[in-house]
Amino acid sequence: MREPSAPADGARSSPPLIFESGSPGRSGFFWPEEKGLIALPPELVRAEISGFPEMGELEVLRHFTRLSQLNFSIESQFYPLGSCTMKYNPKVNEVVARLPGFSLLHPLAPPELIQGALELLVHLEGILAEISGMDHVTLQPAAGAQGELTGLMVIRACLAERGNPRRKIIVPDTAHGTNPASSTLCGYEVVQVNSNKQGIIEPETVEQAMDESVAALMITNPNTLGVFEKNIQAIADVVHKRGGLVYLDGANLNALMGIAKPGDMGVDVLHINLHKTFSTPHGGGGPGAGPVCVKAFLRDYLPIPRIQKKDGSYDMRTDFPKSVGRVRSFFGNFGILVRAYAYIISLGSDGLEEASRMALLNANYVKKKLESTFHLASTEPCMHECVFTDRAQQKQGVSTLDIAKRLLDYGFHPPTIYFPLVVSGALMIEPTETETRETLDAFADAMLAIAREAKEEPALVKSAPHSTPVGRLDEARAARKPLLRWESHRE
Amino acid sequence: MEFPEGLKYSKEQEWVLVEDKVAIIGITEFAEHELGDVVYVELPEVGEKVVKDDPFAAVESVKAVSDVFAPVSGTVLEINDTLPENPETINDDPYGDGWMIKVEMTDKDDLKDLMSAEEYAEYIEQQKEKDGEEDDDDEEEREDEDEDEE
């Protein structure tokens, strides 16, 4: 079993910033001076960029390499963040995305010069529609949240055309924060419905909240407890009967491939997170992509331009007067779309179906290993993620936060903590399918060891982490007196 | 936990100190404890009207934002201008230096809906029990399963 790390001597110090390194006049970049520049009017020209770094190339490389070594990442540590799907990011995707025939394309070049790119996009649209059981797709949104906004705008446009865009969106208490935030951005009021004790939405609850002022219900399936919303078809009926539409937050699609298609559940619109289910790298916070898939009756509202194949070649069309318009510049996060496409053709139907099944196997395995020691948030069967709470450990005054910080000492990135909000002290564990049994065993052993420590030496857990580059940081201070940039006079 | 005697308390965790026509308002120790370290306070302006049961201010911790609801209606006479610079005062002295606003009440009858220190202390106990009850139901379900394991 892995032992927790002891603090590394001398390694616990903060690195200097680029502004605190280098020397005046230094640069890591060589380019000869160009003669003949006609000076611009002096009132339009700036002085030097005060404070900008002056470092040599090796200095810069060393700086960022050292910084990288302060990070946990999938390729170094198990990273079971619930609802984030931290699966392996295949290297082959990085290689193909860097082909000049993809990376050195200009979006405003004439369509006849980017036929390969347009073919890829159209093909990807079809693939995502097939996987999700929907009909039409837009690849424009840059992330899940932008996808949500786009999907809600499509819903709004459709209802507006029917005579009334309506005023409200129903959002479950287990929803990700982007759901209500996107609703507000779309001009809607949010109505919350509560899940039952097992974290599932009941049709009766929706029935009570549903009327002709509600445009749509947003639902995540499986939900943020990793549990299948078994009433989804009945709930969709309730919403549809009163003229509303159903939006699915597809963040947890990794649980469903080849198992159940949202299109068969009564869903009208959904978004997919390519940086979750389809392996594109998380990058420390993006870039991702949030394609939106809709049923046929919503096709005309999708963002423009749309790509179509005509007479053997691909072209862009903007003649969709009912379209919600454009949500992002150019084609979306094309480089990410290329990676997701490579991943999908790489796995194929068999690989995608296997991926979801193994994701479920891994999550259920971890759940079994921990459920005697940690309190489970729901007794419903879990799919690709399981949620525990700190109830048992709170008896010793040890919280979810403490457990998470102590896991760092064992060399694991913690699960998602304190989400969903309906679960007090939530610990959401999503192993994903790319982890070995041995890794899961090691993780479970660490969790059990921490539970033991909580009983026998709670102080050790409460003061963790001990072996990371910095200890627990004063977040209150950061919020009270925000220092959001380096400034020379402060040094 | 403290429940100072001379004050009145609202269900939304505010306290009121009445000085003739003026109500001094703040949030209780229970409230600041739930929030954690206060990092930012948003206060109304002097002269603004506050309406009973409507939010008039917001208190932010690192991880949460809480609306503060007016226990009485009136006009803001004074605001505690040390709070923007030192929001942690609410944690350190919620009933004293952590006061938020002083309001000239429009209707002293508003005070009738507020609780005494004793009533508030009991109210807090009931809240805690209610949360505990819900937990206990789940606990029972879980214990039945656990018994098989043991």
Add this chain to the structure above:
Amino acid sequence: MRYTPHTEADKEQMLRTIGLSRIEELIEHIPRSLREKAKISLPEGLTEVAVKRRMAALAAKNASAQDWSFFLGGGIYHHAIPSAVDAIISRSEFSTSYTPYQPEVSQGTLTAMYEFQTLICQLTGMEVANAGVYDGASAAAEAVLMARRIQDGRSRVLVSRALHPQYRSVIATYLKNLDDVELVEIPFTKSGATDAEFLAGALDDKVMCVVAGYPNFFGVIEDLAPIRAACDRSGALLATVTTEPLSLALLKPPGAWGVDIAVGEGQSLGVPMSLGGPGFGFFASQKKFVRSLPGRLVGETVDGEGRRGFVLTLSTREQHIRREKATSNICTSQSLCALAATVYMSILGKQGMRRIAEVNAARAQRARERLIREAGLVPAFSGPFFNEFVLKVGGWAERRSRFISNKIVPGISLAEWYPELEDSLLICVTEMNEEEEIEELARTFCAR
């Protein structure tokens, strides 16, 4: 090709631990009617070699800047990217980590983001900057939404028609669903700049903000002084949008003009064109507006032993806490691209940024001169520009094919967005356009 490591023995052992005997038992609780229809109808998986072949075949059907001469700007720019940039962002510690919610093991990402925020402030001359948003277009939309939060009670937004057409489109899309905002377009003058007089006439106490490109879509560097003055008189906020931030290494930055919110597209700063994405939107403002900023913010603090560290801060603005009252719905952003820009700006540094900006300006000026002198093209606008300019090209539709056969894309036709500039091209020249290319460009224009 699949990445699941489970052997049959693994599966058996794990199932046994769970108390099941078949994988399918894990999904038996899903309604049968759904399971029956769930088969994915796609080809089976491929080997890595087959994937590479397939992707290379698709890539070969595209004209890339490696083989073609592009004189294309319009919001995405072809610049020299130091090899060190890709080397750093390819490090898996950066690319495969998540959003830094556990700061103790994310100091790499957080420190770099803090450096990024600082660099953007320095480049734009503004006081505070966030960790980035999706792109320049959504940054422009978010700037308007921010102005709406700050200017309670005001309902109108004035947007210059000389701002990038796609950006104007995205702003309109974002605002369409809010019934308390009205969008008004400000025309541009014969000089290619926002009509300051018209603007002054349209400004009143109902206008929350003015949005203008700097430089604008035509490459024209606008004099922001009269616009700033007019905004001051009516209490409107001024927001600028910069699609080519390399220009700010040479030009008077937005902060020096007294701009309230400065946003733009960061792709020029070390991110490959990639058909327009991913890049990133940068977003900066005056310090007093910090609590209204959308997106993530990284702040400096200390740990229990006084060690400096960085954390995500002022998070109560964001969706995961504030939910429906959040300043934006943004969650995943464009972090790795912002990191690329951070490395780029660090490598070029103060000297390199200035040098490359001057090279761009000089080359663009020279090219424009040649095209006017040798090919008889007529400038659409006079006045200062950075690396893009508009020239009138008579009979463009007929001449086009000659360029394509020479593997040149000489510019962007403006006909689609500006009918009055139907026969004009937006031409961009950067340090990546060699002297021979510019010669060839002029020659091809000359041949009729």
